[in-house]
Amino acid sequence: xxxxxxxxxxxxxxxxxxxxxxxxxxxxxxxxxxxxxxxxxxxxxxxxxxxxxxxxxxxxxxxxxxxxxxxxxxxxxxxxxxxxxxxxxxxxxxxxxxxxxxxxxxxxxxxxxxxxxxxxxxxxxxxxxxxxxxxxxxxxxxxxxxxxxxxxxxxxxxxxxxxxxxxx
Amino acid sequence: xxxxxxxxxxxxxxxxxxxxxxxxxxxxxxxxxxxxxxxxxxxxxxxxxxxxxxxxxxxxxxxxxxxxxxxxxxxxxxxxxxxxxxxxxxxxxxxxxxxxxxxxxxxxxxxxxxxxxxxxxxxxxxxxxxxxxxxxxxxxxxxxxxxxxxxxxxxxxxxxxxxxxxxx
Numbered sequence: 001x002x003x004x005x006x007x008x009x010x011x012x013x014x015x016x017x018x019x020x021x022x023x024x025x026x027x028x029x030x031x032x033x034x035x036x037x038x039x040x041x042x043x044x045x046x047x048x049x050x051x052x053x054x055x056x057x058x059x060x061x062x063x064x065x066x067x068x069x070x071x072x073x074x075x076x077x078x079x080x081x082x083x084x085x086x087x088x089x090x091x092x093x094x095x096x097x098x099x100x101x102x103x104x105x106x107x108x109x110x111x112x113x114x115x116x117x118x119x120x121x122x123x124x125x126x127x128x129x130x131x132x133x134x135x136x137x138x139x140x141x142x143x144x145x146x147x148x149x150x151x152x153x154x155x156x157x158x159x160x161x162x163x164x165x166x167x168x
Numbered sequence: 169x170x171x172x173x174x175x176x177x178x179x180x181x182x183x184x185x186x187x188x189x190x191x192x193x194x195x196x197x198x199x200x201x202x203x204x205x206x207x208x209x210x211x212x213x214x215x216x217x218x219x220x221x222x223x224x225x226x227x228x229x230x231x232x233x234x235x236x237x238x239x240x241x242x243x244x245x246x247x248x249x250x251x252x253x254x255x256x257x258x259x260x261x262x263x264x265x266x267x268x269x270x271x272x273x274x275x276x277x278x279x280x281x282x283x284x285x286x287x288x289x290x291x292x293x294x295x296x297x298x299x300x301x302x303x304x305x306x307x308x309x310x311x312x313x314x315x316x317x318x319x320x321x322x323x324x325x326x327x328x329x330x331x332x333x334x335x336x
């Protein structure tokens with residue numbers, strides 16, 4: 001099992017590292033893609049060196065996509081190559097787990113209309129405006145989408161992600 | 169299942185939050201004890217409000233003890249009530265998982281002699297001086313002790329902790 005994460009500077013540190021370590025705990029491989037392979041920093045100062053750029057991602061190599069929050073997703077979504085990667089996972093109907101501001105990528109990919117989703121409350125209105133059915137819950141699973149609100153939701157977020165990946 | 173963590177200021181944020189969320193993901197209860205119930209801060213600025221003081225801990229209420237690292241363990245060990253709590257877990261032979269500087273508490277409790285253990289390399293010589301057999305590995309399990317070196321060891325650390333707790 002191989003999982004991809006999309007990360008830029010000012011990521012929410014726990015939302016990157018909890019799923020990153022958690023999937024490794026399961027014995028799975030986790031790769032990080034970014035706009036460059038230069039080391040990126042979280043809001044709290046933890047660092048992560050990406051394995052590859054968005055251009056080098058081959059969606060067929062991965063079983064799932066995880067998008068941590070913080071200010072990172074706003075930086076990821078302005079890169080059209082990154083949005084193409086997200087569209088690849090959507091088209092292939094592979095599991096996509098997005099937490100906090102992570103669902104911003106799903107708006108950019110034009111994929112939220114009619115989907116039940118959660119997110120950080122600050123972008124709730126963007127999800128609603130884009131046609132999603134917003135749910136204020138620690139985790140919302142709708143088809144291949146898993147979404148959560150914030151770091152304290154990480155236990156529920158990863159429980160559902162791992163459950164989905166074990167079925168996959 | 170109910171697990172206790174011992175925490176003071178300047179804890180290593182990931183070493184507190186990864187096990188904290190991970191045990192909750194498993195559906196278990198996690199309680200945090202400290203010198204006071206005032207909110208404590210990690211080295212990176214994440215915060216945790218303790219549930220109880222060391223005085224209020226009843227070892228018989230818990231199945232295991234987890235000691236995260238950072239500068240927290242040095243602050244925990246100077247409190248004799250905290251060391252008494254650790255001795256209670258040792259006497260009851262309950263699982264004790266300590267990462268990074270966490271094993272400093274096991275030195276203070278006089279419990280490392282002849283035990284195979286790991287830790288952050290900076291306190292390796294203290295463990296050896298106190299009679300432990302130091303092992304440079306992502307996780308070392310010796311009887312009821314689980315020890316690791318640093319945040320990147322968290323997947324292995326929690327994998328062994330959860331395996332031990334499921335047997336317990």
